[in-house]
Amino acid sequence: MTDPRPATDPLPVNDRTRHRRLADQGSLDRADLDAILDAGFVCHLGVVIEGRPVVVPTVYGRDGRRLYFHGSVASRSLTGGAPVCVTVTHVDGLVLARSVFEHGVNYRSAMIHGVPHKVTDPEEKLAGLRCLTEHATPGQWSYARLPNRKELAATTLLALSLEEASVKIRTGPPDDADGPDAELPVWAGTLPLTSTWGTPVSDPALPPGTPAPEHVARREGTGQG
Numbered sequence: 001m002t003d004p005r006p007a008t009d010p011l012p013v014n015d016r017t018r019h020r021r022l023a024d025q026g027s028l029d030r031a032d033l034d035a036i037l038d039a040g041f042v043c044h045l046g047v048v049i050e051g052r053p054v055v056v057p058t059v060y061g062r063d064g065r066r067l068y069f070h071g072s073v074a075s076r077s078l079t080g081g082a083p084v085c086v087t088v089t090h091v092d093g094l095v096l097a098r099s100v101f102e103h104g105v106n107y108r109s110a111m112i113h114g115v116p117h118k119v120t121d122p123e124e125k126l127a128g129l130r131c132l133t134e135h136a137t138p139g140q141w142s143y144a145r146l147p148n149r150k151e152l153a154a155t156t157l158l159a160l161s162l163e164e165a166s167v168k169i170r171t172g173p174p175d176d177a178d179g180p181d182a183e184l185p186v187w188a189g190t191l192p193l194t195s196t197w198g199t200p201v202s203d204p205a206l207p208p209g210t211p212a213p214e215h216v217a218r219r220e221g222t223g224q225g
Contacts, residue, residue: 010028010029011027011028011029011030011165011166011167012163013028016113016164016166017111017113017164017165018166022168022170025168026168027167027168027169032108032167032169033110033162033165035108036110036167037060037062037067037110037162038135039090039108039224040224041059041060041061041135042057042058042059043057043060043069043086043087044056044057044058044087044088045057045058045069045077045084045085046084046085046087047082047084048083049076054077056071056075056077058070058071060086060088061128061132061133061134061135061136062131062135062162063127066160066161066162067086067160067161067162068128068157068158069086069116069132069157069158070128070129070155070158071156072154072156078158080115080116080156080158081116082115083114083115084113084114084115084116084160085112086112086160087109087111088109088110089107089108089109089110090108090109091106091107091193092105092106092107092171092192093190093192093193094190094191094193095170095190096174096187096189096190097174097175097181097188098174098176098181098184099176099181102174102175102181104170104174104175106170106171106172107168107169108169109168109169110166110167111167112160112162112164112166113164113166114160114161114163114164115160116159116160117158117159118156119159122152125152125155126146126147126152128159129147129152129155129157138215139213139214139216140215143213143215173189173190174188174189174190194223195223195224196221196223196224197219197220197221197223197224198220199220200212200216200217200220
């Protein structure tokens with residue numbers, strides 16, 4: 001269920017979320033966190049399994065102040081009940097300065113800390129899976145066949161609060177225009193990076209002439225991230 005609290009309160013700061021390096025790129029605006037999460041659908045889940053760190057890419061969905069991610073019940077990374085770190089990053093371009101030392105990246109990133117809990121309530125589990133599906137492909141939940149009991153039993157769904165998060169954003173040109181390197185005869189600027197959805201490719205096993213549904217077809221040429 002969606003958290004009813006307003007999204008205007010700032011993100012809380014603690015030892016895990018405090019911006020120590022490049023603090024000017026940090027943001028405590030919850031709207032920035034929401035925008036970063038809404039612009040993607042793949043996160044990297046960091047967990048410790050049997051004393052060793054493991055980072056797992058997985059699909060997620062956001063519902064208010066809750067992040068859902070899922071996988072097989074056999075996955076050792078989805079047991080819940082232990083601290084995790086989830087990251088989402090969007091690369092918006094390279095920052096090419098006059099010196100290699102000043103090179104950088106324009107980006108938007110979020111890092112979420114917490115202890116996820118395993119969703120066992122049947123209604124919440126279906127709602128969470130719907131959130132995941134609709135986050136990646138709006139309209140698909142009502143179009144495709146829904147999971148049956150056997151499939152639900154084989155799926156683990158975790159929910160993670162978004163209360164403990166760190167956000168950083170970097171935009172703009174290189175920072176060396178006001179230093180001695182400004183006199184170098186070297187081009188400096190940014191090389192933007194964008195991604196767009198391509199033309200839907202039908203499964204060869206479909207009957208000839210089966211069109212892509214409108215909610216899929218209309219995403220062609222639109223941006224992602």
